[in-house]
Amino acid sequence: MTSHDFLQACRGILGPEQVITAPEDMAAYLTDWRGRFTGNAAAVLRPADTQQVAAVIALCAEARVPVVPQGGNTGLVVGSVPDRTGNAVVLSLKRMNRIRAIDLVNNTITVEAGSILEEVQNAASNAERLFPLSLAAEGSCTIGGNLATNAGGTAVLRYGSMRDLCLGLEVVTADGKVWDGLRGLRKDNTGYDLRNLFIGAEGTLGIITAAVLKLFPQPRVQVTAMVGVDTPEDALRLLTMAQATCAASLTGFELMSAFSLALVTKHFPQMRTGFSEDYAQYVLLEISDSESEEHATAMLEALVEEAMEKEVLCDAIVASSIAQSRALWSLREHITLAQAAEGKHVKHDVSVPISSIGEFIGQTDALLQQAVPGCRMVTFGHLGDGNLHYNVSAPEAMADEDFILHQEAINQVVHDSTVRFGGSISAEHGLGMLKRDEIRRYKSDVELGLMMTIKKALDPHDLMNPGKVL
Numbered sequence: 001m002t003s004h005d006f007l008q009a010c011r012g013i014l015g016p017e018q019v020i021t022a023p024e025d026m027a028a029y030l031t032d033w034r035g036r037f038t039g040n041a042a043a044v045l046r047p048a049d050t051q052q053v054a055a056v057i058a059l060c061a062e063a064r065v066p067v068v069p070q071g072g073n074t075g076l077v078v079g080s081v082p083d084r085t086g087n088a089v090v091l092s093l094k095r096m097n098r099i100r101a102i103d104l105v106n107n108t109i110t111v112e113a114g115s116i117l118e119e120v121q122n123a124a125s126n127a128e129r130l131f132p133l134s135l136a137a138e139g140s141c142t143i144g145g146n147l148a149t150n151a152g153g154t155a156v157l158r159y160g161s162m163r164d165l166c167l168g169l170e171v172v173t174a175d176g177k178v179w180d181g182l183r184g185l186r187k188d189n190t191g192y193d194l195r196n197l198f199i200g201a202e203g204t205l206g207i208i209t210a211a212v213l214k215l216f217p218q219p220r221v222q223v224t225a226m227v228g229v230d231t232p233e234d235a236l237r238l239l240t241m242a243q244a245t246c247a248a249s250l251t252g253f254e255l256m257s258a259f260s261l262a263l264v265t266k267h268f269p270q271m272r273t274g275f276s277e278d279y280a281q282y283v284l285l286e287i288s289d290s291e292s293e294e295h296a297t298a299m300l301e302a303l304v305e306e307a308m309e310k311e312v313l314c315d316a317i318v319a320s321s322i323a324q325s326r327a328l329w330s331l332r333e334h335i336t337l338a339q340a341a342e343g344k345h346v347k348h349d350v351s352v353p354i355s356s357i358g359e360f361i362g363q364t365d366a367l368l369q370q371a372v373p374g375c376r377m378v379t380f381g382h383l384g385d386g387n388l389h390y391n392v393s394a395p396e397a398m399a400d401e402d403f404i405l406h407q408e409a410i411n412q413v414v415h416d417s418t419v420r421f422g423g424s425i426s427a428e429h430g431l432g433m434l435k436r437d438e439i440r441r442y443k444s445d446v447e448l449g450l451m452m453t454i455k456k457a458l459d460p461h462d463l464m465n466p467g468k469v470l
């Protein structure tokens, strides 16, 4: 099939206006969120429903055209954009954004893959339920992208990551068949777990078109506090105390180094931490309670008092209004944007056993200073999950283009250290194109071989997001 015939057939399936080929109209789909990579594509295809996805994928299989699924294009590991050959099509799921059903007794919501996360949260809230996945990109990332990357965010501590929040999937397979696995069952032991194979596969095994997601009761009240501590070890002590005092009410526990917040207040000068003194580390805590505001505040205040007595924390701000709570969360959510505004940087999205975090930071900081003297650490993240965003910014006087030459050496230091501590080099963002080669150094031949066998069985012609993950 010629490329002209292929595009004509796509137009026949989707309608001419949903097959985008003009370079200026394709541009936004071809560069990743961080601006790290720009690819080329034969076209951007915008299906409206599952049947259109199936027809287009069957056509791609027949014409041997690679497909790069894309949701909100907010991924951080160059997974959602095509390579530079121009052979692939980008399949944008964003028009598929319907809420198909809400079942208040089963506590589930069935949504299409292109639904924006925030809209799903709102739909749940309008039904007096909670859909707990929460991340700074929630205004533009999609459920399909969240599933394909097994997204985490700031509520994993209490509710788990996307894999834990999904009960069923609808998937278009690499040969264009529809697997209807939209089961809202909490228990189902009938063979291999296909759902969990597609979740976290980053679009390399098939196209997720819809999902059944879990809903939870809405907490009656949420209370936020920000505290200053001296060291990550103190933050860990506080975590243990918070778990003992608050149990399942503890829904967020985020670490932010002083330099991470200094970048936020530098690039967003309207934001302030509200502390009169500076501390080396900060923790953002959230408690969700089903009793009352008084009960939640009393629990948090008791925790703060005990931690102060034991000299675990230096100072604390307990938000006294929703606006103040939002302002504290906003500081946390702006770190990614602030580091991007500061210049080129190398991101690491690692996890280590929670108990090793302090030691990991101490040892790895020292090794990095030997490798790139003066590099500036932007260390923050989901301490309660053992997941650090251990990001490296250039030394003050070093130009971006010189700094980025150190990327490989920096990755090696951080990832070797992570693995020495028994950790993972990607806790939540995935591998994409950015860490595809890196993972080969850390996974055994057996593990890589099993992954390759699955890939070949489900996508024998390597057309599903080729060049990513494996």
Ligand code: FAD
Pocket (backbone or CB within 6 Å): 033, 068, 069, 070, 071, 072, 073, 074, 075, 076, 079, 080, 081, 093, 113, 134, 135, 136, 137, 140, 141, 142, 143, 144, 145, 146, 147, 148, 149, 150, 151, 152, 153, 154, 202, 203, 204, 206, 207, 208, 209, 336, 337, 428, 429, 432, 465, 468
């Ligand atoms: P995209 O970027 O479009 O795609 C991501 C991957 O999924 C690609 O490999 C793509 O091919 C594949 N894909 C997309 N849709 C489908 C589909 N329907 N079927 C199959 N494959 C598909 N991530 C976290 O985990 N936790 C965070 O706290 C977090 N915070 C962030 C904050 C900011 C400011 C930004 C910019 C990003 C953040 N991210 C975070 C990363 C990103 O938002 C998540 O990875 C998100 O899940 C991606 O969703 P998306 O719709 O933008 O997917």
Ligand code: 2HG
Pocket (backbone or CB within 6 Å): 136, 153, 333, 335, 336, 347, 348, 381, 389, 391, 428
């Ligand atoms: C977060 O937790 C995201 O805010 C982004 O996962 C992390 O910018 C980063 O490195």
Ligand code: ZN
Pocket (backbone or CB within 6 Å): 152, 153, 381, 382, 389, 428
């Ligand atoms: Zn994160």
